[in-house]
Amino acid sequence: xxxxxxxxxxxxxxxxxxxxxxxxxxxxxxxxxxxxxxxxxxxxxxxxxxxxxxxxxxxxxxxxxxxxxxxxxxxxxxxxxxxxxxxxxxxxxxxxxxxxxxxxxxxxxxxxxxxxxxxxxxxxxxxxxxxxxxxxxxxxxxxxxxxxxxxxxxxxxxxxxxxxxxxxxxxxxxxxxxxxxxxxxx
Numbered sequence: 001x002x003x004x005x006x007x008x009x010x011x012x013x014x015x016x017x018x019x020x021x022x023x024x025x026x027x028x029x030x031x032x033x034x035x036x037x038x039x040x041x042x043x044x045x046x047x048x049x050x051x052x053x054x055x056x057x058x059x060x061x062x063x064x065x066x067x068x069x070x071x072x073x074x075x076x077x078x079x080x081x082x083x084x085x086x087x088x089x090x091x092x093x094x095x096x097x098x099x100x101x102x103x104x105x106x107x108x109x110x111x112x113x114x115x116x117x118x119x120x121x122x123x124x125x126x127x128x129x130x131x132x133x134x135x136x137x138x139x140x141x142x143x144x145x146x147x148x149x150x151x152x153x154x155x156x157x158x159x160x161x162x163x164x165x166x167x168x169x170x171x172x173x174x175x176x177x178x179x180x181x182x183x184x185x186x
Contacts, residue, residue, distance in 0.1 A: 060075040
């Protein structure tokens with residue numbers, strides 16, 4: 001399924017959604033820490049689903065998001081992104097995100113970590129099933145790319161991967177993300 005920009009803008013206008021028609025300038029100081037964005041989106045355990053579609057749907061409804069976000073629309077946009085190519089990055093992880101950041105009534109980026117009850121074939125580059133998602137939502141392209149980079153950095157950290165694989169307590173995961181954010185800044 002492919003969405004054309006003009007059709008998406010028309011649909012969004014008909015349904016009273018705001019979307020970013022132009023990329024607003026974002027100063028480097030506006031770039032968020034990954035740990036802050038995970039605190040905003042939440043860490044979610046026992047996310048169900050027997051398919052990519054089902055697990056993305058449940059993840060979408062479990063994320064800590066403002067009430068104005070149309071979660072069904074978000075679910076469809078995430079599925080459309082998966083149709084373009086898998087967001088499975090390997091080693092059991094996927095990073096579902098929209099192809100081009102939309103303003104979905106969020107002012108700050110949100111990253112939800114979702115631990116799936118069932119590992120799924122996500123079409124990952126290494127062919128391994130996925131059991132952990134980093135669902136990324138951002139109001140702008142600069143923050144979106146910045147967070148993709150931070151997630152990638154975090155997933156290269158052995159301790160972080162171990163915490164995620166063992167489905168560690170929320171506090172342990174957030175503490176490690178805080179430390180990794182500090183390491184990147186130093």
